[in-house]
Amino acid sequence: MKSLGILTITLFLSLSVFAKETEPKTFLVLFKSKELKSLNTSLKDIQSQFSSDFKTKTYSGNSELALIIDIPECEFDVCFLGQFLVSLQKDREIKLQDIAFRLIDMTANKKSLNTYLSAFEESQKKEKNDKRNATAP
Secondary structure, three states, X not given: OHHHHHHHHXXXXXXXXXXXXXXXXXXXXXXXXXXXXXXXXXXXXXXXXXXXXXXXXXXXXXXXXXXXXXXXXXXXXXXXXXXXXXEEHHHEEEEHHHHOOEEEEHHHHHHHHXXXXXXXXXXXXXXXXXXXXXXXX
C-alpha cells in the first residue's frame, strides 16, 4: 500500500514536469485615427485600459495607429482578444474588434514566417547545389 502511494505521487510529479507550458503571446492591434475620433476616444485611452493587466506599447505616425499587447502565458487567440470590452466616453462600452482595423497574432505569424523562411533557404541551397553540379565537369 505504501509503495502504491509513492508510485502515485511520483507519477503526478513526473506529469507536472512534462506538462506543456503556455508561451507568452504578442498581439498587434491596428486602428484608423478617423474612426477613433468619431468615437471620441484615443489610442492612449485604449492603451490605459490594457496596461493595468498587460505590457503594452503604442506607435503612431504616418500610418495607422498601432497598439502592441504582450500577454504572458495565455491561451488567448485573436477572436478572444477581440471580445474585450473597451470603455468609451459617456459610459459606453464597445468590443475591441468593432473599433480595431486589424487584430494580428504576432506569435502565430512569427511561427509561420520562420517556416516560410526555412523552406526558402532550403530551396536556395538546392538551387546552388544544382548550379554547382551543372557546371562541374
